[in-house]
Amino acid sequence: MIPAPFDYVAPSTVDEAVRALSEAGEDAKVLAGGQSLLPVLRMRLAAPTTVVDLGKIAELRGVRDDGDAIVIGSMTTHYDVQRDPLIHDHAVLLAKATATVADPQVRHRGTFGGSLAHADPAGDLLAPALALDAEMVIRGMDGQRTVPAAEFFEDFFTTSLAPEEILVEVRVPKHTGWPAHYEKFNRVAQAWSMVAVAATVRAEGGTIAEARIGLTNMSSVPVRARAVEEALVGQPATADAIRAAAEHAAEGTNPTVDGNADVEYRQHLARVLTGRAIEAAVAG
Incomplete structure (x- = not known):
């Protein structure tokens, strides 16, 4: 099936993405890896007026050390999370869970933040993020805020993200040496x-x-x-x-x-x- 028509925006910065979402209104959708959004678009289970593609925003990718936490960019692929040495040293639970996500093709395209923002209760990364007391860093028109995982997930496919907000990174307290x-x-x-x-x-x-x-x-x-x-x-x-x-x-x-x-x-x-x-x- 062919998706319903929509406008397509591919910003190169987080600020541009937030602005595009704000201008598009509540009927906009964010495209991360596309493993959840593209199937529902094809089946016309969703018909957004605008799709904002985060794929060109380099600052949303990668894993870094930040003192007592590691920080995972929301557009970091499952493949990269699964293999990152910081993850293995300080949050190996995430690597173990990510290895079970779908298949290698999906893990190369799907993103860590996209999975969390999709908030499917059967998704394999939500419970590990909750268990590790992860915090979601969110950017919107009013600035940046941090939400604990325990408050981020609200219901089936529902999070505390407002329509014009983007999950930019996830802070995971270090659990160094914890099997x-x-x-x-x-x-x-x-x-x-x-x-x-x-x-x-x-x-x-x-x-x-x-x-x-x-x-x-x-x-x-x-x-x-x-x-x-x-x-x-x-x-x-x-x-x-x-x-x-x-x-x-x-x-x-x-x-x-x-x-x-x-x-x-x-x-x-x-x-x-x-x-x-x-x-x-x-x-x-």
Whole structure:
């Protein structure tokens, strides 16, 4: 199917992009890697009056060290996130999760910021960003603001971004040396997660000192498994202790029902996958 007609703008700076969005109004759409937007345009599930392409804005690409955090430009591709040495040193959970996104072709075109701004609860990068206490840096006509991941995701495909705002970068606090794992359950390779678990832990002398656990597709937004984190702290990094903590994984979740699974099955998956993810993370 051919998309409905629209105006196309390809700015070279963030300020130009923000201005273009402001002038176009609420019916404009931002084009990042295009892996989510282009299919809905072709099927006419969206009919924007203007498409603002961020592909020419060099300042939105790359990963840099910023003291106690690493900063990921919103237009950095999944491929580059997956392989960046700063990510592997200070936020390896992101590399582990990114490696499961779709297939190599999508990872070469799709972008880190585009995935977060799309806010699909089955998307594989939302829960890791939440677990790592990432912050979203947003630019609009009124200037720049920073929003914690816990406040950025508001509902299905809905974020705190205003129509004229752009996600420019993501700040991720360093979790240097924290082993991590992303455990994903899907029906077929490259499919969306039915449920997935992002886990990263810090152990001292065989005891779990800190833990960060995020759940994918267990609500309309990514979920932080706080009860599991609290149950893990101070416990020995043994299979029995981990499984006991993982039994809390479904607490506070509100998974959807679809053709893949009902509520009870998704909550069962959350408990099982959480145990697997933590055990794999502890094992390094």
